[in-house]
Amino acid sequence: MRIKFRAQAFILSVILSSTFASFLEYEISQHYTEQNVLMAESPKSHSPLDTGKYPMPPSGLELEQVHIYVRHGERTPVGVRLAGPPANLPEHWMMCRTARRFQASVNVPGIGSGMDEFQQSRRIVERADGTHNESQCLLGELTDLGRKSTYSFGTSLRELYVDRLGFLPDSLQNAEAVYFRTTNVPRTTESLQQIVHGLYPSSKCHPEAIPSIFVRNGRDENLLGNAGSCKRLEILLIGFAQAAASAYNHTLEPLDKKISRYIDGHPVRIDGKPRASGILDTIRAATAHNIKVPPEFEEKGVIDIIEKAVVAEWFAGKYKTEEVRRLGMGRLLDDLSTKMQHKAVNGDKDPLKILVHSTHDTALAGLASTLDVFDDKWPQFTSSITFELFKSTSVKNSLSIFNSLMSPFRSKAGPEHYIRMRYQNKNMILPLCAEEGKHLPGSPEFCTLTAFRERAKELTPVDFVSECAPAGRSSL
Structure with missing residues (x-):
């Protein structure tokens, strides 16, 4: 024993x-x-999974597989900023007991x-x-509140997919039914452990079905735009950041009179010291933990201007180009669509039902931008994107009949499959499947798997290593 x-x-x-x-x-x-652990939560601290308002699919659709990408929980800032008077934000965060x-x-x-x-x-x-x-936290470390919120995310997954939908079993008997992966960063790894504990604690796991947590080497990571393993992507991101500074720095100038005194008299700029993104990071971390910030940072207009500039720096122009989409999110979308296709083809022979990926804000925003549904808001802690795979169980489904007639190369026509994307508790209507025949009639949020895979294929690098050369595809 x-x-x-x-x-x-x-x-x-x-x-x-x-x-x-x-x-x-x-x-x-x-x-x-x-x-004595900090339990206070701010309404702005994270975006919980709202199981009560989960929209049921139309009749005739059966859930087959779920892919979830979740940002880690609340953390400390990744750098020391606005510490000391007059801002007086903590230099040392005592939130990791x-x-x-x-x-x-x-x-x-x-x-x-x-x-x-x-x-x-x-x-x-x-x-x-x-x-x-x-009790002191490291910079960028998941806090006690972050552990609590990610655990709650896991219990919400259990409430939805086990208790309400009956999609997952109450007790895990087969470890191949679940897949958990994290980036090799402590805060995402700890967040995923909390999520797993909420979804399937050990008391709900058969001794032979203890779930594994997967992590990849840096060069193989695709849960975010991996500039570290792609020189071409790094060059593009730097270029777009510089362009954003030129285009948006002037929009930050009116804030100098309000908040420069909190950053040692420096101007507020995208490429300033500290950078505008760093200021936003510190303020968001503080408000998430109910730490009082200077009153100027509580003004909606101030934060909105900073957020708009930072989002422009990180996402606005970059993910509107096919090359950044391919190099940044292409491999992730290929993984997603390939696993869904495997499930669609093999049905119950493929036991995999839920996949949870613990990642970062840049991954969620990059993914949403690549699919043209980003709301231009920086993702909150524990925000998530979900892709649900459904199959049609209706023999009279008109689209299935149409596809069967129009597919002479298929030896056997199977049921139609659909993907529904949800972000921030909302159904996303993907532009890629807006055309007639590319979504479930009357329900545009249900994209056909075929249409989704076609777009994913367009975005998947044929030769990632070659396309990541400094000159990019032009060098091929």
Whole structure:
């Protein structure tokens, strides 16, 4: 029993990075009974999954597979900004009291069982002067509130797809029915662990069906626009950022009189010090945790102007070009459409039902922009994009009959399949399937899988390595 427990605990543990150890599930559970943990939530802090208003599909459609891309939970800023007077925002964020105990898997030669032993330890942030505080967060770290909100996201998934729809079983008996993947960043990895714990805690998992968490090497990552592995994409992004600075810096000039005093007298600019994106990052992190910000940053007009400029810098022009779409989101869309096609072809022979990907704001905005449904608002913490695959169960479906008649190369016509995209709890009507015949009649939010795959194919790099050369496709 002891060996079996160790094996299960090891699989359940979250790999933060090569320098971070794993924490056990009982530490997660302890979080929700700890009385002194920050539990306050701001209405602006994150975008929860609204299961109560989930729109049921038309009759004749059956849900087959769900792909979810979720931004990590609330975190600290990635840099120190607006600290000290007159802004007085924290330099050190004391919001990480939970999940500080870890179990590192260590190899013990000669133990005979072939299993690793576990060394318990605590992780504590040490400052440059040698002082420390067990509650202090690292820059960019998932906070206690972030852990709570991502756990809640997982319980909402369970409420929707297990309890309400009966799409997923109450207890996980087959690990191949679920797929969980994260970018190799501690805050996304921890967020995904919280989500998994909410969806399928160990008490709801068969001993042989403990879910795995997948992570890719940096060069293979496609859950975001991976400029680190694509030089051409890096060049394009830098160019668009410079263009955005030239086009939008003047729109930020009126804010100098209001907020320059909070940034050491510097002007507010896209390419300023700090950058406008950095200011927005710090303010959004603070408001998410109910930290009081200077009154100027509570003015809707101020934040709206900054957000518009930052969104322009990161997304407005970039993802309107086919090349950035191909290099930034093409491989992700190819993965998505390929797995859906596999499910459509194989049906119940493919057991995979739900896929949850823990990623970043840039991934959600990039994906929505690529599909021409971005709302030009910076994605909130725990925002998500969902793609649901449905199959038609109606024999009299007119579109299925039409497709059958028009498909002489098919040896056997199967049911029609549709994809519905949801973002920020809303159905998205994709322009790519607006034409008649490319969506379910009377329901334009249900795009045919065929139309979706055609667009995904157009956006998929034929040779990613070659297209990522500095000169791009022109060098082919």
